[in-house]
Amino acid sequence: MFLGIGLARMQGNVIRGLPSFIPTSMGRFLVIGSSVALVGLQISTHFRQSNHSKSGVVMSSYGNALLDTLPPHSVLLSYTDINWNSVRYLQECEHKRPDVTHLNFQLMPYSWFSRQHDLYPGITFPQLIQGVSTERGSKGFEQLMRRFVMQNMYAINMYLDLHAVVCHMT
Helix, strand or coil: CHHHHHHHHHHHHHHHHCCCCCCHHHHHHHHHHHHHHHHHHHHHHHHHHHCCCCCCHHHHHHHHHHHHCCCCCCEEEECCHHHHHHHHHHHHHCCCCCCCEEEECCCCCCHHHHHHHHHCCCCCCCCCCCCCCCCCCCHHHHHHHHHHHHHHCCCCCEEECHHHCCCCCC
16 A cells, blocks of 8 residues: 555656656656666565575474474464464474364354364364354454363363464553
8 A cells, every 4th residue: 555655656746847848658657667676676686585485494483383382182273374374284284293183263153164073073162153253352253262262171282372362451
């Protein structure tokens, strides 16, 4: 959004400052061309130090750190895509820690998720009630999380991704 505002303002300034014999379309071309050139310069200047596509260490290290801290046969309750995807990849593709059950609070509220319940033996899922939500901090989300934890707290070792928790300071 701010890039668009900046480009629009720059275009307006350039066009207003153009001598009358230079057409407006030339001014627009100048703005677009210089913007593309500046982005290209930034990419070429910083690409080598910012390119982690071959190493893949950031997300892998993060997922490994999450899985390595859990005791055997734990249940990890996630909320964000970062936690869900990094751990899910390691479990499904690299077969790391298959003993850890990984659940996502963003998926549980959907009606189709009830068809997945049989994939998680020993875990009790609360019945979905009206107002259930995937929005962290909402009453519907808080009720889902509270009901899930209360129904399973004595049966399984649960570990909660703290991104799922919202603390309201008063």
